[in-house]
Amino acid sequence: MNTERVRSTKIPLPPLKVQQQIVSECEAIDHAVIKAKEAIQQARNEIEEKINQIYISKYDFCEIKKISLDVQYGISEKMNTENKGYKIFRMDEIILGKMFDNGSMEYVDISQDEFLKYKLHKGDILFSRTNSIEYVGKTGLFSLDGDYCFASYLIRVIVNSELAIPYFVNLIMNFSLFQEEAKSKASKTINQANINATIMKNIKIPVPPLPVQEKLV
Numbered sequence: 350m351n352t353e354r355v356r357s358t359k360i361p362l363p364p365l366k367v368q369q370q371i372v373s374e375c376e377a378i379d380h381a382v383i384k385a386k387e388a389i390q391q392a393r394n395e396i397e398e399k400i401n402q403i404y405i406s407k408y409d410f411c412e413i414k415k416i417s418l419d420v421q422y423g424i425s426e427k428m429n430t431e432n433k434g435y436k437i438f439r440m441d442e443i444i445l446g447k448m449f450d451n452g453s454m455e456y457v458d459i460s461q462d463e464f465l466k467y468k469l470h471k472g473d474i475l476f477s478r479t480n481s482i483e484y485v486g487k488t489g490l491f492s493l494d495g496d497y498c499f500a501s502y503l504i505r506v507i508v509n510s511e512l513a514i515p516y517f518v519n520l521i522m523n524f525s526l527f528q529e530e531a532k533s534k535a536s537k538t539i540n541q542a543n544i545n546a547t548i549m550k551n552i553k554i555p556v557p558p559l560p561v562q563e564k565l566v
Contacts, residue, residue: 417509429456438497440502475505476504
């Protein structure tokens with residue numbers, strides 16, 4: 350693209366009065382967006398503070414493995430975009446602590462018996478074990494209907510609901526102090542970091558009584 354092509358590019362040019370009206374309306378929208386982002390950030394800060402209160406209270410800390418029924422690596426199979434087989438979660442589908450079907454998920458073509466080993470159930474937690482350091486430890490709660498499995502670079506935590514609420518554990522695992530500890534324990538190479546299941550499931554988290562967990566949730 351050279352300067353002459355830029356100069357010769359045509360754009361719509363309504364009368365100044367119309368331009369001014371458009372600018373005024375768009376500035377109002379920009380202001381609303383800023384206010385909404387501020388409200389969202391304030392709400393996130395409030396959640397962080399509530400979880401921080403759990404951390405600094407005198408509740409027992411225990412390893413993730415002690416409140417889990419299973420900790421499991423995902424499936425390592427070639428993926429496809431031809432809708433063959435079952436939808437498979439990757440790190441990109443972990444958004445703000447939840448697992449999202451964003452409409453462009455990949456698939457893995459496996460037998461039903463193999464799928465059942467990796468089928469996700471509501472309340473499962475997925476932890477990103479390998480990526481660049483800023484994304485290692487990214488954690489999301491699965492709460493969707495339908496048939497989904499998960500990729501090998503994710504670790505599934507199946508929480509023992511008699512000891513902990515999955516939503517509560519997911520909040521703790523997304524908390525800044527947990528994330529800092531997890532990242533500090535990752536093995537690091539150039540542009541890559543990794544936390545294996547053994548390290549992850551041995552990280553201790555606060556586990557208050559179920560009524561306290563329910564109140565926080």
